[in-house]
Amino acid sequence: HMTAGENILYAQRVRRRLRRDGSLLSSLVESLGIHHILERGVAHLSGGERQRVALARAIFSGSQVLILDEPLSSLHEGLRRELWFVLRDLAQTYRLALLVVTHDLEEAFFLGDEITILLGGRIRQQGEKADVLTKPQSVEVARFMGIRNLFAMENIAAQDDCLIGRCPGLQQILRIRKPTRQSDGSGPNVVKGQSYVGVRPEDVVLYRSHPPIETTNLFQGVVMANYETRRNATVLIQPQHSPLRLECSLPMHGVRSLELAQGDLIHFRLPEDKLFLLEDS
Known part of the structure; x- marks a missing residue:
């Protein structure tokens, strides 16, 4: 039965921090654009308004790490994309570390600096997002990322700064720039046998x-x-x-x-x- 404003203040009460930081509260209210709903009951807030209040409450609690499990999945696309920018701004302004769990790849790459891909309960790939985006390490990860241009390749041999191999599916010879190691030192094994080649x-x-x-x-x-x-x-x-x-x-x-x-x-x-x-x- 609390109002939105009371809901935010409750965070410090739960953590037994009884001192109310008025400047932080004012800053959060302004950053999230929720001044007009502070006196409104939580039950009367829209989905997007509830998410903004929840973010304000989490930051006001004093936490420096926010764990967000599918935080925007129930919102329509326009509001979801708007809150992407809000989250990035909040993380920078209040020096927060965000751990976001999401099935939305675009959301993950927008919000994250590093990406971990979990499939079947196991980590299949992790690293800087540019590496994960451009250098998936397995067919399974590539398919999860929506890449369907995946072809078997055989008889791979090195030539100068490239690898050359035959692609039976395309019935063509392909040249590939020699792969470099990712930021974490990992990379695909290149063998003189059958491997796979992909392209976004x-x-x-x-x-x-x-x-x-x-x-x-x-x-x-x-x-x-x-x-x-x-x-x-x-x-x-x-x-x-x-x-x-x-x-x-x-x-x-x-x-x-x-x-x-x-x-x-x-x-x-x-x-x-x-x-x-x-x-x-």
Whole structure:
């Protein structure tokens, strides 16, 4: 039966900190934009307002570490994204460490500096978010991250600063920039046998006609489908002489400028520095 303001103050009472820090409270109220709801009963708050009050209460308790378990999962996208910025600002302003549990990859990469991926109750990969995003260490992790462009690769051999191997699914020879170790010192095992190669859909480069410059990993394929979403378009390409489907993600203006239609013949490139080697799961 407490008001929002009483709910926030209750945090110090629970921790037996009876001194009320008025300046901290005022700062939190202003940062979270909740001044107008302090006298309102908690039962009459919206989902977003309740989350803001809960954040104020947690910080007002004096905690320097906040553990947030799916904190925004029940909110609509617009409010959820708004609170991403609020959380980042709060962490910086009050020097907080955030441990966020979420199934939303975009949320994880927005809020986190380091990412840990748990699958089946086990840590499958952890490290700086740039490493996790661009260098998944296994097929299982790559699939969890929504990467479907995963192909078996065999007869891998080193040549200068690249690795060269045959991709039976694409029926092509691929060149891959030699992988570097991640920030934690880990990386895929490169063996002279079968491994896997992957590429994120946004890293596939499309050309309406043959590019004027010589380049590697350039192939032809047929546009099988084009699916538009609010932010981008997903183009499915079937490489020539291959049963596989390659997924390519483009911004809306990009796909419109290419004027793609189902059945069109198109050139696509898999950049050497965007391909990554994977361990089988």
